[in-house]
Amino acid sequence: MKKVESSLEYLRKLFIMPDSPDKFMEFGHAVLEMIHEFFQEKKGLHKKITLPELAQIFDQTSTPEDPHLIRDVLQEIKDKVTVHSVKVGSPHYIGHMTSAVPYFMIFLEIIIAALNQNQVKIETAKASSFVERELIAWMHRIIFNRDEKFYRKNIQNPRIALGNVTSGGTISNLTALMVARERAFPADRNFPGIRKAGVEGALNYYGYSRMVILVSRRGHYSIRKSANLLGLGEKNVINIPADIYNRINIKALRRNIHSIKRSDLERGKKTKIMSIIGVAGTTETGNIDNLMELGDIAREEGAYFHVDAAWGGSALIVNEYRSLFRGIEKADSVSVDAHKLLYCPMAMGIIIFRNEKDLDHLKTISQYVNRPDSVDTGRFTIEGSRPFACLKPWASLKIIGRDGYRLLFGQAREATFTFKRILEESGNFEILNYPELFILNYRLVPQHIMEKLNEWVERKKTLSNRDDIRDLTKKIRKINSVLNNLNVLLQKSIRQDDTTFVSRTTLESTKYRPQRIVVLRAVLINPLINKDILKKIVSTQNNIALKLMDQFEPILKEAIT
Ligand SMILES: Cc1ncc(COP(=O)(O)O)c(C=O)c1O
Numbered sequence: 001m002k003k004v005e006s007s008l009e010y011l012r013k014l015f016i017m018p019d020s021p022d023k024f025m026e027f028g029h030a031v032l033e034m035i036h037e038f039f040q041e042k043k044g045l046h047k048k049i050t051l052p053e054l055a056q057i058f059d060q061t062s063t064p065e066d067p068h069l070i071r072d073v074l075q076e077i078k079d080k081v082t083v084h085s086v087k088v089g090s091p092h093y094i095g096h097m098t099s100a101v102p103y104f105m106i107f108l109e110i111i112i113a114a115l116n117q118n119q120v121k122i123e124t125a126k127a128s129s130f131v132e133r134e135l136i137a138w139m140h141r142i143i144f145n146r147d148e149k150f151y152r153k154n155i156q157n158p159r160i161a162l163g164n165v166t167s168g169g170t171i172s173n174l175t176a177l178m179v180a181r182e183r184a185f186p187a188d189r190n191f192p193g194i195r196k197a198g199v200e201g202a203l204n205y206y207g208y209s210r211m212v213i214l215v216s217r218r219g220h221y222s223i224r225k226s227a228n229l230l231g232l233g234e235k236n237v238i239n240i241p242a243d244i245y246n247r248i249n250i251k252a253l254r255r256n257i258h259s260i261k262r263s264d265l266e267r268g269k270k271t272k273i274m275s276i277i278g279v280a281g282t283t284e285t286g287n288i289d290n291l292m293e294l295g296d297i298a299r300e301e302g303a304y305f306h307v308d309a310a311w312g313g314s315a316l317i318v319n320e321y322r323s324l325f326r327g328i329e330k331a332d333s334v335s336v337d338a339h340k341l342l343y344c345p346m347a348m349g350i351i352i353f354r355n356e357k358d359l360d361h362l363k364t365i366s367q368y369v370n371r372p373d374s375v376d377t378g379r380f381t382i383e384g385s386r387p388f389a390c391l392k393p394w395a396s397l398k399i400i401g402r403d404g405y406r407l408l409f410g411q412a413r414e415a416t417f418t419f420k421r422i423l424e425e426s427g428n429f430e431i432l433n434y435p436e437l438f439i440l441n442y443r444l445v446p447q448h449i450m451e452k453l454n455e456w457v458e459r460k461k462t463l464s465n466r467d468d469i470r471d472l473t474k475k476i477r478k479i480n481s482v483l484n485n486l487n488v489l490l491q492k493s494i495r496q497d498d499t500t501f502v503s504r505t506t507l508e509s510t511k512y513r514p515q516r517i518v519v520l521r522a523v524l525i526n527p528l529i530n531k532d533i534l535k536k537i538v539s540t541q542n543n544i545a546l547k548l549m550d551q552f553e554p555i556l557k558e559a560i561t
Contacts, residue, residue: 001076004067011067027070034074035106038082044498045087054084091528092537094419095503097283097311100526101345108395109345112388119165119386120378121369128388129377130156135394136163140352142316143334154356158375161359163333163352165390167383169310170222172335172351175362175382177213177226179333179353180275180304182361184211195361199231209269212236214256216248216289217508218282220308232274242509245434246287248278248294257301273303280325281312284505284521286439288312288324295330307331310349312437314341317397318406324436332358338393341437341525343400343408348389408527412438415524418531422538428545429538432510432519441507441519443487444545452560453479457511477515479559484518486552491520493544500537 004010013020057080087093089100118124119132137155140146140162154162166172185202187193194202203209211232215223217239224234240256243249253276260271276298278289291307298305307313307328313336315321316328328334333353338344353359359380369384370376378384400408416435423429423442430450433441445453456476463469484506491504503521510517549556 001072034078091526091533093501094522095501097340105345108392117388121376132390135390160356161380164381166349168347168349169337172349173222174226175351176306176333179361184274208272211272211274213275214238215277216240216242218242246285248289250293273301275304278307280309281437285433286437292327295327304332307334310335310337317402342393344392412525415529419534438524440522443519444490446549482559487518
């Protein structure tokens with residue numbers, strides 16, 4: 001690669017666009033062409049290169065000394081990076097929440113980079129601060145639907161924040177739980193509040209021995225991270241069993257609360273239920289907790305009610321989906337990710353608070369940025385410097401509109417149920433969830449094994465003798481553990497084949513519960529998916545499965561006899 005003679009004059013030209021418009025346009029076209037080529041290439045979802053081979057490509061141990069030509073580095077990006085990137089936008093890639101984005105998003109990203117606004121303070125983010133507040137007000141209204149007067153008063157009120165734009169669901173959840181922690185241990189005349197006193201000081205002052213978060217087993221692992229960061233300790237995230245619909249089991253939640261109280265009484269200690277979290281929809285299965293009941297329980301227990309709607313929350317912009325979220329208006333806060341169902345590129349989340357004063361709990365000021373009398377959004381955020389990422393959902397809500405999203409979600413719903421039907425018709429796959437928000441869990445079960453398994457599951461229901469139940473349970477477990485291995489191998493083989501992609505997880509909440517079942521996971525939101533593609537995906541996976549089934553036949557035979 002050609003090295004460039006380093007000179008300040010040359011370097012200045014890299015910065016000052018008006019002085020180098022031809023190059024800017026020339027490279028701009030070259031980059032767009034490179035992107036276009038990447039999308040046009042049809043061979044597989046990523047190039048067949050092993051991870052150790054990739055490690056060898058990127059193995060230079062020292063930082064480049066001399067400048068290189070932009071043209072050459074762009075070529076290097078093309079040859080080494082773009083070519084080995086995952087085609088998450090392909091309709092055959094249906095394994096993750098990261099999916100296709102509309103092409104105008106690429107232009108929005110260019111605008112964001114070119115303006116280089118820093119949302120932390122008004123001095124570096126003028127109009128963009130107002131865009132952010134406007135978007136936050138839209139989302140607040142979509143979730144909490146307060147009256148026009150409330151939004152008129154608060155939409156651009158710099159003294160409060162209805163929410164924050166974040167880098168994603170993890171920071172949104174952390175922000176919510178940080179507010180929950182403040183609210184659990186508020187300041188009073190003799191106590192400066194937990195943010196000043198720390199966890200030990202707060203627990204001592206209020207006479208508690210620990211604080212806990214209650215969330216279903218389907219809760220996202222960012223909640224554990226938050227518990228770690230906030231000083232609760234991961235073990236104080238209590239995971240409540242999910243029912244067969246992958247919603248939090250409300251009875252189990254009540255039982256758990258009861259047993260916390262009983263054990264507190266026995267030990268002469270007190271536990272503070274800091275927060276009850278509802279999930280809407282779950283990362284693995286896309287299902288939505290009973291938010292109505294959770295809201296009531298949180299109120300009864302004096303606990304902060306957070307709803308993690310990082311995945312599903314955007315569906316609220318379409319009226320048909322609102323009934324799934326009944327009770328969300330009881331939440332103290334709600335996380336929503338724009339880089340999921342709003343089809344924005346990585347990464348942008350939003351955390352919305354019902355009470356416009358709640359973010360005051362996190363307000364932090366300094367003399368060099370976010371002064372006390374300033375109007376800076378950075379006073380309310382955990383993050384410091386932040387990009388103008390909110391331009392993406394703000395613009396896409398205009399370009400696509402609520403009506404456009406209705407069509408996109410309609411297509412995603414249709415794709416989910418079409419995929420389910422094709423899998424069922426193929427005979428070798430078992431569906432293992434009840435999809436609500438475009439996620440389907442299934443696994444390979446050879447047809448003759450499925451017949452046996454169904455027969456055993458049905459027979460088990462009719463048995464009353466304990467020994468008979470135990471024996472049959474053992475047999476079901478045995479066959480399921482062979483099937484677990486088979487499905488791990490299937491998913492790996494699908495990845496190897498590289499023409500389709502689904503992800504994999506393990507669920508304890510299926511009809512075989514409490515046994516943990518390996519399932520394949522499809523997320524069907526890409527609007528380019530159609531019936532023929534889905535048929536092709538199933539037939540490819542079925543063909544791979546047939547080969548594996550031959551290999552597994554002796555073990556399977558042994559397990560069903
Ligand atoms: C329910 C839920 N919460 C939180 C997150 C974390 O979001 P992020 O990866 O944007 O931090 C996810 C991500 O998949 C999620 O599905």
